[in-house]
Amino acid sequence: xxxxxxxxxMVDNQIRPTDVTSHxxxxxxxxxxxxxxxxxxxxxxxxxxxxxxxATPAQIPGGRYLMEPSPLAKLLQLATISKSDKVLEIGCxxxxxxxxxxxxxxxxxxxxxxxxxxxxxxxxxAGYDNVTVxxxxxxxxxxxxxxxDVIFIHGSVETVPPALFDQLNDGGRLVVVHGxxxxxxxxxxxxxxGKTSERLAFNTAVxxxxxxxxxxxxxx
Numbered sequence: 750x751x752x753x754x755x756x757x758x759m760v761d762n763q764i765r766p767t768d769v770t771s772h773x774x775x776x777x778x779x780x781x782x783x784x785x786x787x788x789x790x791x792x793x794x795x796x797x798x799x800x801x802x803x804a805t806p807a808q809i810p811g812g813r814y815l816m817e818p819s820p821l822a823k824l825l826q827l828a829t830i831s832k833s834d835k836v837l838e839i840g841c842x843x844x845x846x847x848x849x850x851x852x853x854x855x856x857x858x859x860x861x862x863x864x865x866x867x868x869x870x871x872x873x874x875a876g877y878d879n880v881t882v883x884x885x886x887x888x889x890x891x892x893x894x895x896x897x898d899v900i901f902i903h904g905s906v907e908t909v910p911p912a913l914f915d916q917l918n919d920g921g922r923l924v925v926v927h928g929x930x931x932x933x934x935x936x937x938x939x940x941x942x943g944k945t946s947e948r949l950a951f952n953t954a955v956x957x958x959x960x961x962x963x964x965x966x967x968x969x
Contacts, residue, residue, distance in 0.1 A: 907962050
């Protein structure tokens, strides 16, 4: 299979038609070989217009996926990442988005809760010198390496823990898909003067990231 041709088709046929116009984002997606970040059995499907399962529910509760290229590109464009930005990716799985982010930002911390996936990500990200893979509770973020200019949550969530907003620089952005299924929306949160504002961006549907559930209120 000609992976380079498939990568060009992915950008031209999946990403560009969905209002992704940032030259730097498009260039990053053209540069990173997606096939290097999927299981061997999935390599021929690396460029399909869909989420790709990289860990089954039997391996990790809830499973783990690489996000479909189009919504991933739209979310990274929404974050307006510059070469001076320090980025935290939450739920990096095998490291594909981390590799893309490394071409947009000054540095990337790729956080993964599963040690086997983190090890896979470290191997796949060899050569991406501005990426550090860390392990830990995804909902707690990475306070010891904060603050960050951008936090990207790789999957849809029901709620964003306040601790993550506290890890943003002043003027920092957090990008996430809020909600599940076809009712979910991409959101941009901006931290300014200790307060966080939010903006709805676009409708999308991506696979959920395990955890990030609202605490149920006690009802008498």
